[in-house]
Amino acid sequence: MLALYRHMVLTRALEDRLESLFKQGHLVGGLYRCLGQEATAVGSSYALEDGDWLAPSIRDVGALYVRGLPPIAMLRQYAAREASPCGGKDNTTHFTIPELGLLGPISPLGTQLCVLNGMALTFKQRGEPRVCMTYQGEGASRTGASHEGFVMAAALDLPIVILLEHNRWSFGTRSDRAAAVEDWSHTAEAYGLPVRSVDGNDVLEVYEAAREAVDRARTGGGPGVIVAETYRMLGHAQHDPQKYVAPEELEEWRTRDPIRRFERVLVDEGWLSESGCEEIRTSVDAELAEAVDQVLAEPHPEPQTARTRVFADPEEDPEVPWTRVSPIGYADLNLTESRGSQAGLHGGGR
Amino acid sequence: MSEDPPATITYDGLRETTYLEAIRDAMREEMLRDDTVFILGEDVGAYGGAFKITEGFLAEFGPERVIDTPISEAAIVGAAIGAAHMGMRPIAEMQFIDFIAPAFDMIVNFAAKSRYRTGIGAGIVIRGPCGGGSRSGPFHSQNVESFFANVPGLKMVAPATASDAKGLLTAAIRDPDPVLYFEHKFLYRRVKEMLPVGEEIVVPLGAARTHRPGTDLTIVTYGAMVWKSAEAADLVSLEDGREIEVIDLRSIRPLDIDTIVESVRRTGRLLIVHEAPKFGGFAGEITAQVCEQAFEWLDAPIRRVTAIDTPVPYAPTLEDYYLPQTEDIVAAARWLLAY
Structure with a gap:
């Protein structure tokens, strides 16, 4: 219970830090927030075990912490530091860390389900009781890749759990413009998969549903889908002031805030006192303050590392001098000598 | 070259092997x-492949290693x-390489960028029949290499x-990075x-291969066009007494530019032949690199x-007009030799 709480608090506290860093100009790219969706990511991923694999979307940062990712890694990603999991070559949650069972998504949505299917297929081929879990917003589930991913998971009966996060918005488009259903569980039923709808802002309900689906997948019961009803409380990214959202709707969902709700449960059931909650928040903040200072002191990657790691074989990374003026410029190519050396070899021609 | 496969000839440990059988043998x-190698x-599986390349595989290797999938190319490549x-x-x-298009996103955005972004490679082979001539x-009928040539x-x-x-497929399977393997169905x-x-x-x-040595003109080509280029070279040799070197690239990327440049520096003349359309085709890249280096x-x-x-047309009269023919290669070669 306390771990669930701490991971949700951490998710939000780190985002607050990232927002400040973004405003101070320390983040080089966009900032994608998951305010209001912390319970979905944390509750579901908590149902996994070591050896399982998880593929988040960009808004499922809490799930990464549950899998053991140190929060400093997210700071490094957004700040494009050399020591970031992507070495500065990609942003957000787009990293793959086999030791933690984390598969990074890519920006074309729905694709990570197709790839995670391959991991689940391997578990099945090897007879290993391991499970995969992935997330899609309802917007992402409209892509062809998502559809094909659902089809393949169902056809090959793979051990995979798919969280469909109905957060109401894909960028600036309402979910009722993206499908002719109100109940999004119908979209998963079409694949013949078992579906359970949950209150995505209730971390315990999410956990219980995920536990059920994970256990079923682990024991050969095939894929399962969970539709988590939640709300994206901020714009698509930090640059989006969310003007297309009715203020009263936001206000209504603010009363269902997943962290405040869970705090009430913790206090009412005697797990923590109000001051106990405060202590956890303070310790998380202190941890993050230290991490921020450390990351800001770290270097960005060396420019020429942009060339590396295209292929496994370093020789396959092209190093052609005249593709860049700097640092090896045209001046370094001895044109006169090159022309002169050919004259004797090749006098004829036009 | 006959369409009907003759009875198999074996001699001294050698067996007459078609291009198709060579692909099957490699897999x-x-x-x-290696029990980590599998096909999807x-x-x-049950059908044995549209061209019967995987015939018998399901019985020999079982359904966990020979996997029939839905018609979902993105999901196939993703898995x-x-x-x-x-x-x-x-x-x-890919049942036909033309159907690689629905998997473009998975190849270009996931497979190709995976190692660069995350350090975790995607050692996969995507193979399928390409090319025209079969109405x-x-x-x-398409040749899709240029769609992907601009993707590091x-x-x-x-x-x-x-x-x-056989040899390229074996190497591709063992390679730690994604390899697109274009098998020409006409061959x-x-x-x-x-x-x-x-x-x-x-x-x-x-690594390119010199299909036919020569001194007067270099033809750089690959796939089915190797055979038409060689035919053209033989004709020019017979009728004009000029010797054309035919280089079979074998690999489009990595490109063996050294072999091309070495040959061009000897012959002083370069003709590039490929079956894909001209605009934005791979010949443009070879041209640029030769201009930079030779x-x-x-x-x-x-x-x-x-x-x-x-697009590749259907009617025989149209398709023959569409495809590069031996006489087109001969004409271009003669123009270059006379220049």
Whole structure:
């Protein structure tokens, strides 16, 4: 219970830090927030075990912490530091860390389900009781890749759990413009998969549903889908002031805030006192303050590392001098000598 | 080159092997050697593949290693990537290479960029029948290499001979990075070679081959056009007494530019022949690189013989007009030799 709480608090506290860093100009790219969706990511991923694999979307940062990712890694990603999991070559949650069972998504949505299917297929081929879990917003589930991913998971009966996060918005488009259903569980039923709808802002309900689906997948019961009803409380990214959202709707969902709700449960059931909650928040903040200072002191990657790691074989990374003026410029190519050396070899021609 | 496969000829440990059989042998031998190698694709199992390349595989290797999938090319390639991340060596079959288009996103955005972004590679093979000449129309005849040539992180091969079909596929399966393997369906049963039975052949990726030596003109080509280029070279030799060197690239990426440049510096003339359309075609890249590295050795402009810039048409009269023919290559070669 306390771990669930701490991971949700951490998710939000780190985002607050990232927002400040973004405003101070320390983040080089966009900032994608998951305010209001912390319970979905944390509750579901908590149902996994070591050896399982998880593929988040960009808004499922809490799930990464549950899998053991140190929060400093997210700071490094957004700040494009050399020591970031992507070495500065990609942003957000787009990293793959086999030791933690984390598969990074890519920006074309729905694709990570197709790839995670391959991991689940391997578990099945090897007879290993391991499970995969992935997330899609309802917007992402409209892509062809998502559809094909659902089809393949169902056809090959793979051990995979798919969280469909109905957060109401894909960028600036309402979910009722993206499908002719109100109940999004119908979209998963079409694949013949078992579906359970949950209150995505209730971390315990999410956990219980995920536990059920994970256990079923682990024991050969095939894929399962969970539709988590939640709300994206901020714009698509930090640059989006969310003007297309009715203020009263936001206000209504603010009363269902997943962290405040869970705090009430913790206090009412005697797990923590109000001051106990405060202590956890303070310790998380202190941890993050230290991490921020450390990351800001770290270097960005060396420019020429942009060339590396295209292929496994370093020789396959092209190093052609005249593709860049700097640092090896045209001046370094001895044109006169090159022309002169050919004259004797090749006098004829036009 | 006959359409009907004759009775198999064996001699002294060698067996007459078609291009198609060479592909089958490479996959089968790798699957026997390494139990992480498996195949997935449409109709590869129970049916044995649209061209019968995987015939008998389901019985020999079982449904966990010969996987019939839904008609979902993105999901096929995606699953291959995920399995490769887990240490498997998947071969994803596109029933026709034209159908690689629905998987473009998975190849270009996931497979090709995976190692660069995350340090975790995607050692997959995506193979499928390419090319025209079999009266199959716009969606069963294309050559797609240029779609992918501008994507760092991908390797691409296009064998012309049976031994290269086997050797390049073996190397592709063992390669830690994504390899697109373009097998020309016109060559499946028309090209054959005496190959050692059950013996491993590995052709390194990125190494061109001199198909026919020559001194007066270099033709750079790959895939089915190797045979038409060689035919043209023989004709020019016979009728004009001029010797054309035909270089079979075998690998499109990595490109063996050194072999091309070395040849051009000897012959002073370059003709590039490919079956894909001209505009934005791979010949443009070769032209640019030769200009960068051997401009002053050239005695004539670089010329290209390619398909015309249209979709691949269906009617025999149209398709023959569309495809580069031996006489087109002869004409371009003579123009260059006379320049």
